[in-house]
Amino acid sequence: MAPQLDAYFNQVDSMAESFIDRLAKAVAIPSVSADDDKRGEVVRMGKFLESELKALGAHVEARPLGKQPGKEHLDLPPVIVARYGEDKNKRTILVYGHYDVQPALMEDGWATEPFKLTVDDKGRMYGRGSTDDKGPVLGWLNAIEAHQKAGVDFPVNLLMCFEGMEEYGSEGLDDFINAEAKKFFKDADAVCISDNYWLGTEKPCLTYGLRGCNYYSIEISGPGQDLHSGVFGGTAQEPMTDLVRVMGSLVDTHGRIQIPGLMDLVAPLTDEEKELYKGIAFTMDNLYESLGSQTGIYDDKERTLMARWRFPSLSLHGIEGAFSAPGAKTVIPAKVIGKFSIRTVPNMEIADVNKLVFDYVNKTFAALGSKNTCKVIEQHSGKWWVASPKHWNFTAAAKAVEKVWKVQPDLTREGGSIPVTLTFEQATGKNVLLLPMGSSTDAAHSINEKLDRRNYIEGIKLLGAYLHYVAEEPMKES
């Protein structure tokens, strides 16, 4: 039986101004986690959430995470965990979000005050954190309140986990999730995270996959100190010469990774999977607009989306230790460190990728016949994540999208990583769904971040509707 959602939806519409006001209050707290001086504001934002949740009747705990590693004078902001509902006969859904934000300064080029929610005549609500991730976090609170005001029974028990360090590497969170998986989070039947974006601006999506990332350094050294190129040029083997040759051997202009064996690790593309990409609402113009140029590798949508989501890529990020300032300097750098990373996909295991990379870099360097020294190092790695979009958690979300937006959602993956996704999946053993609220033009992490009023208000309906559908879905993969 389809859930009766009209009363809830009407209530959301009638409370829209109050929900926007709640978002304005949250945006006004500059909870910048990367800025030590703003740590008090991050804590204040956590307390704001805590008090709002308590007012809604939730059980709330602010859990300390100890000192910030490397900055022992700074406490990490607490994780705000909450439970709303204790009914043994209902499903329990665990939701995650974060209440910290990226840095923002007027002088970065914002058109409006970044920490003042400013709504323009097209309903674009500008402000740091509006879409990433205060809007979605408050979405869950707004859904609870609208149910209460409308007198509609809340369909599930809701577990909430809101952290305050996401924009600074989620320091301490993995250990916390692993520790609480069988404690505070033990009743969770499924997980939902609203912290990503639609692929475009018009069509909602559900996200079932993320690429992983293996990040490497190649350090090449020789001389005891930087040298003058006039005095030593032509007589010393130069680390930069070796490094650009090694880096130049990793990938070609067309994105083809040159490391032997690496592509063999990639799960074969099936015909069925190939079909999936045709229907996705995406055009090459969408790519060109976000690139700011027409310098794409592929000319068609399908191969572009597959290259972003389900094939690996290798990017060269830069070189540490060489001359990097404007102008001219006649230095021979003594030690240079090239940085590159590989975005990974099923079935590339981290250790297998590492071995192929190390072997290839070492062999390529050895072939140069250089007297310099080469070390290749794994800086950090995060695994890819792919969930089954046929799981009842996704089926429920798809129905909620259709109900609210009158359209079937695209099933998407992302080229980047949201490491907490895999952590939740592994710690709880439950299906994780990524259910975005904002759109591709929201400019998270950039100047003039915004959330469209429509995405916020319909998003509140969507989160509530999802909870209704997920409460009713048969507990099996359809």
Place this chain on the structure above:
Amino acid sequence: MAPQLDAYFNQVDSMAESFIDRLAKAVAIPSVSADDDKRGEVVRMGKFLESELKALGAHVEARPLGKQPGKEHLDLPPVIVARYGEDKNKRTILVYGHYDVQPALMEDGWATEPFKLTVDDKGRMYGRGSTDDKGPVLGWLNAIEAHQKAGVDFPVNLLMCFEGMEEYGSEGLDDFINAEAKKFFKDADAVCISDNYWLGTEKPCLTYGLRGCNYYSIEISGPGQDLHSGVFGGTAQEPMTDLVRVMGSLVDTHGRIQIPGLMDLVAPLTDEEKELYKGIAFTMDNLYESLGSQTGIYDDKERTLMARWRFPSLSLHGIEGAFSAPGAKTVIPAKVIGKFSIRTVPNMEIADVNKLVFDYVNKTFAALGSKNTCKVIEQHSGKWWVASPKHWNFTAAAKAVEKVWKVQPDLTREGGSIPVTLTFEQATGKNVLLLPMGSSTDAAHSINEKLDRRNYIEGIKLLGAYLHYVAEEPMKES
């Protein structure tokens, strides 16, 4: 007839402490030309020279050079020009030096206060500017004073040109020299510059050649702004990928320049020239010591010296616009600028080198088939300089070295450039001699710069002796 120098030499020895005191006074003035805040100290150092020269009876003028280009609130420090002696029957020698110094801070790692001359028990006189170039500049003043005190007739008319911006690109100097070549400097019969170093620590040298330097940028751009490698990796053509491929095609690990035609511009090596390198006081251990490693390209002295002095080299200096900090950043840089330079030698004309470089870079980039945009730019160029070491100016200097140091000097070239050398040669049309005072271990531009007491005191004798020999030398190439 060999000059009678004993009285002069004895006088220098007896005044040694006073000459060291004069150097201490100069070192105590932090005349750092690169530091805007220290411009007053540079000017003060110029005034110190002016007053010392006046006290010696020289005609002195402080010549303004106008405002500093790009920093219109700052006056360039004046060029101090002076004339000592007006005897039409004597030769006139023009000497050049500079009274500004490189920056120096205790926290850079100096063992003693950089602006306090500190003499250790081995006679090493530490202090910024001691060897570069206050010691040599004061050498000329000390030579004048010792002649006066000893009652020895000064053998030449001395023209002096001391600038205060050498460590910051000699701003404004070329125009000044060109303008004064037929005015203040018009009587010059030859030029002598004491602003370089012995090849080692024991054997004096005369320097007759310098390499030139053509400095280039390769700018590759594509996307409208920096991109996230998760979102765009695999779908965008990345400027860094193209740039390292182009940079990697310029030179190999063994220093061999890969640009077709470039080596054809180099003057052929003659058997006679080849012989010159055998006798030079230089060992591979000297190279390894200054490199701080054994990562040299050649295993023998002759090829190493030729690679430094008489063959071109190509060094990759770094990349602007890419990620260059420690740590990890998953950026795809939108615009990257690779910097490299070519040290040039006879007969490589600047325009010919540029054409070969531009053609090769453009062709190599085109072969990548990239949609990105590549621009190759000449940032600046300075031509090589080679004088005839058989000129009477050199013959006189060689005799002075033998008189003072009891050894024939090595005839050396340098791998780096001292652009003012070529300017003086071209402006005056006279032979230019580089006559170094300090040794290879003096650490000019580094921490713990020093001048050995022995090099300073014997150097004062050498400069004076040179003036006596150059006064007597037959005016023809021997």
